[in-house]
Amino acid sequence: MADPNPRVLPYGMAAIDEAARRITRGECVAVPTETVYGLAADAGDAAAVAGIYAAKGRPAFNPLIVHVPDLAAAERIAMFDADARELAARFWPGPLTLVLPLRDDAGIASLVTAGLPTIALRVPRHRAMQALLAASGRPLAAPSANASNGISPTRAAHVAASLGTRVPLIIDDGPCKSGLESTIVAGRTILRPGPIAAADLPFAAARRHGDAAITAPGQLATHYAPAKPLRLNAREARPDEWLIGYDSIIGDDTLSAAGDPVEAAARLFDALHRADASARARIAVAPVPMEGLGEAINDRLARAAHR
Structure with missing residues (x-):
């Protein structure tokens, strides 16, 4: 045991x-x-x-x-x-x-x-x-x-x-x-x-008061938002979209082909940077389950997609 x-x-x-x-x-x-x-x-x-x-x-x-x-x-x-x-x-x-x-x-x-x-x-x-x-x-x-x-x-x-x-x-x-x-x-x-x-x-x-921009630990999270429009929970790419895959959904890039949320968290910001630098006009991201780190990943993605 x-x-x-x-x-x-x-x-x-x-x-x-x-x-x-x-x-x-x-x-x-x-x-x-x-x-x-x-x-x-x-x-x-x-x-x-x-x-x-x-x-x-x-x-x-x-x-x-x-x-x-x-x-x-x-x-x-x-x-x-x-x-x-x-x-x-x-x-x-x-x-x-x-x-x-x-x-x-x-x-x-x-x-x-x-x-x-x-x-x-x-x-x-x-x-x-x-x-x-x-x-x-x-x-x-x-x-x-x-x-x-x-x-x-x-x-x-x-x-x-x-x-x-x-x-x-x-x-x-x-x-x-x-x-x-x-x-x-x-x-x-x-x-x-x-x-x-x-x-x-x-x-x-x-x-700094609580409603100001967050720039450090001990405050609410501030998330990286790409310059391009971001669509969440995508299962396939639409025309002119760069798809970031997860698990079985294959894209131009992936957060984790194995469906590992720890790997996905580690790759998230880099994947968004690569998508933003691509020749495609829009970004799409495959669904990530909410369990464990998935909740944080989805929180980050929701803020990144907000306009």
Whole structure:
């Protein structure tokens, strides 16, 4: 009989080495940060990032925070202005996330950014996340390690109770120091309040309200919409349509010929980009069942088709 409990290892090099091996294989692992426990995967591997969504269960597509070891690594991924550099100098490593323009050659999976031209970056202070970044040699996407809509986990036991064996490994390094998700700042606007208060910032910061455009984690999802008209639940292409297939429906492209929603989630944004760049005037997408990740995929497609 299979063990119903996830594998939990105390912090140490044995745990870090195993976690790094799993990251390299495209898996996700739970690791503590100074804010909450994160569910980490290689931010450059779309299938691995889709695995995060699958493990959390029935998610909406939101941009994810990418963790990097230092400012130099962040600068290889995003473009910094003077304000961002000042914030990084003051608060990194620490519980501050900066939303910055994404470099064209960043090598980040589009699923991480939800198709946006910006990326949310953080340099964590916690020894476990820093050790995993060093051992894996990869930027790590890491939302909170809990089931969707659950309470954020601040102990390894919280992760185990919420995700069970949906996460193959949990690194236990005790309770998180902050226990509150990071403050998110874009320019001089606070997108999400957190451990770093507005009064701590070196400039007067505005607050983004809930009805404004969503550009970062902790807000409602913003979806990539192609320039071309998009028809959903298509079983065959009409004249001048580029058909994105799924499962048994064959198209010009496919989200997953095997009907795998994890693969479909990983391929979704890239497939939409290819369709938008094609010579056809319109786009059609085959039906994707609503179960599990299918709900998030359909939410994304519905928003992309809205005009």
